[in-house]
Amino acid sequence: MKHNGTSTPASEDYLKTIYAHTEWQPEPITPSALAARLGIAPSSVTEMVKKLAAAGLITHVPYGPLSLTPVGLLRASAVVRRHRLIETWLVREMGYDWDEVHDEAEILEHSLSDRLLDAIDERLGRPAVDPHGDAIPAADGSVTARAGLVAAEAGPGLVGVVLRISDRDPVVLRGLARDGIGPGTVLALLGPGVVRLLNGSIRHLTDAEAASIWLDAEPTDEPRAESKR
Amino acid sequence: MKHNGTSTPASEDYLKTIYAHTEWQPEPITPSALAARLGIAPSSVTEMVKKLAAAGLITHVPYGPLSLTPVGLLRASAVVRRHRLIETWLVREMGYDWDEVHDEAEILEHSLSDRLLDAIDERLGRPAVDPHGDAIPAADGSVTARAGLVAAEAGPGLVGVVLRISDRDPVVLRGLARDGIGPGTVLALLGPGVVRLLNGSIRHLTDAEAASIWLDAEPTDEPRAESKR
DNA sequence: CAGCATTTTTAGGCATACCGAAATTATACG
DNA sequence: CGTATAATTTCGGTATGCCTAAAAATGCTG
Numbered sequence: 001m002k003h004n005g006t007s008t009p010a011s012e013d014y015l016k017t018i019y020a021h022t023e024w025q026p027e028p029i030t031p032s033a034l035a036a037r038l039g040i041a042p043s044s045v046t047e048m049v050k051k052l053a054a055a056g057l058i059t060h061v062p063y064g065p066l067s068l069t070p071v072g073l074l075r076a077s078a079v080v081r082r083h084r085l086i087e088t089w090l091v092r093e094m095g096y097d098w099d100e101v102h103d104e105a106e107i108l109e110h111s112l113s114d115r116l117l118d119a120i121d122e123r124l125g126r127p128a129v130d131p132h133g134d135a136i137p138a139a140d141g142s143v144t145a146r147a148g149l150v151a152a153e154a155g156p157g158l159v160g161v162v163l164r165i166s167d168r169d170p171v172v173l174r175g176l177a178r179d180g181i182g183p184g185t186v187l188a189l190l191g192p193g194v195v196r197l198l199n200g201s202i203r204h205l206t207d208a209e210a211a212s213i214w215l216d217a218e219p220t221d222e223p224r225a226e227s228k229r
Numbered sequence: 230m231k232h233n234g235t236s237t238p239a240s241e242d243y244l245k246t247i248y249a250h251t252e253w254q255p256e257p258i259t260p261s262a263l264a265a266r267l268g269i270a271p272s273s274v275t276e277m278v279k280k281l282a283a284a285g286l287i288t289h290v291p292y293g294p295l296s297l298t299p300v301g302l303l304r305a306s307a308v309v310r311r312h313r314l315i316e317t318w319l320v321r322e323m324g325y326d327w328d329e330v331h332d333e334a335e336i337l338e339h340s341l342s343d344r345l346l347d348a349i350d351e352r353l354g355r356p357a358v359d360p361h362g363d364a365i366p367a368a369d370g371s372v373t374a375r376a377g378l379v380a381a382e383a384g385p386g387l388v389g390v391v392l393r394i395s396d397r398d399p400v401v402l403r404g405l406a407r408d409g410i411g412p413g414t415v416l417a418l419l420g421p422g423v424v425r426l427l428n429g430s431i432r433h434l435t436d437a438e439a440a441s442i443w444l445d446a447e448p449t450d451e452p453r454a455e456s457k458r
Numbered sequence: 459c460a461g462c463a464t465t466t467t468t469a470g471g472c473a474t475a476c477c478g479a480a481a482t483t484a485t486a487c488g
Numbered sequence: 489c490g491t492a493t494a495a496t497t498t499c500g501g502t503a504t505g506c507c508t509a510a511a512a513a514t515g516c517t518g
């Protein structure tokens with residue numbers, strides 16, 4: 001009765017990606033979306049999904065979507081924790097900018113021992129948030145999330161601090177970083193896709209950019225507008 | 230005409246092990262010794278050796294020993310450089326003891342980018358020697374080696390500083406570390422396998438220990454005793 | 459509510475990297 | 489100098505993890 005030791009870089013990437021998807025939207029991810037995110041063929045996903053389901057890490061009805069079991073969720077959050085702690089370390093101690101850390105973390109997250117990870121965590125003072133503003137799950141999988149509002153879905157007139165910038169697209173990251181927009185930046189929304197920085201400069205946001213920026217802001221006044229699909 | 234991109238964790242381990250062997254002894258390594266060192270079957274070595282030879286990294290005549298080509302030597306020294314820089318970093322910054330770093334470095338050496346490695350190197354002040362006393366090859370593959378004498382082959386009466394302790398056997402490492410013997414320790418050889426520390430305590434060395442300790446010492450007086458096979 | 463487009467799965471393949479067993483080669487010794 | 493022993497290689501096999509192409513299921517739309 002061995003303790004299911006299934007954990008490879010590949011399986012960790014699957015779990016992490018499923019987890020990351022759920023962070024954004026409550027709907028479970030489909031196999032094709034997972035394949036697209038991972039950059040692999042759908043048939044490869046089918047194969048791995050069968051293994052992960054057999055290992056009790058995800059649930060999956062044939063031709064249906066995927067979701068993490070409690071055990072899978074714990075595993076996934078451990079990978080995300082690694083990823084984000086590594087990113088934080090790279091920025092705080094190793095001279096990286098917050099828009100440069102993703103690829104390095106993507107590889108290292110599969111290699112660090114628990115001991116080394118904890119040493120890094122301790123050195124950094126057990127941070128709760130990574131350089132993109134993403135919450136770092138605790139070792140037990142718990143996450144203290146701050147509520148945020150996607151810039152693309154916020155109404156004009158809103159003023160808020162950038163809470164988080166999704167690190168999915170490096171081009172978006174670099175473009176925003178170049179113009180001084182990052183976690184902590186104060187933005188005023190002038191209209192759809194137009195913002196003003198504190199220094200007065202106006203910046204137009206691409207759709208991808210507006211979808212990547214999360215603002216920490218009370219909904220202006222309307223009684224919590226229904227977020228649309 | 231692609232630039233031969235052959236570099237996997239497995240191939241790096243082969244090259245590193247061949248390199249490390251040559252550091253100890255000038256004779257080229259045999260396939261069976263390599264298999265033993267890597268903990269894999271000889272037939273697996275034959276297979277990989279063919280690939281490495283085809284890639285121009287090693288030379289190999291059938292049923293003969295293995296040696297690195299100039300290109301292979303460069304590749305190997307890069308891996309060893311990674312390994313030893315990582316070990317140094319773990320000890321100097323991450324709270325590891327010098328007898329605990331090997332396994333972690335063994336994995337990380339295949340994962341760090343050149344950029345991160347250089348950031349670590351710079352942070353550490355570009356060290357020339359790792360925590361076991363092993364020389365860290367420069368980025369161009371050059372090594373500034375200090376001459377040393379294996380304790381097992383040194384004559385009684387000799388007094389010297391421990392230059393290096395081979396990190397091959399963790400049991401040896403831990404045993405010596407526990408009794409305060411490490412790089413920098415001053416030892417007086419009383420007889421074969423018997424040493425006295427500076428604090429006066431006497432320590433018997435196992436054969437494995439005596440073979441792992443390198444002393445920085447002039448040969449006592451005899452005209453350079455012939456080291457025996 | 460039937461047909462068609464999309465999604466998912468199946469089936470067969472490929473590359474890496476390992477294994478054990480059997481054949482082959484080299485070497486060493488009597 | 490021939491033969492036993494030891495080292496090396498060859499030969500099938502296994503597991504992972506990816507692929508393309510084709511089949512099957514789903515579900516949307518007219």
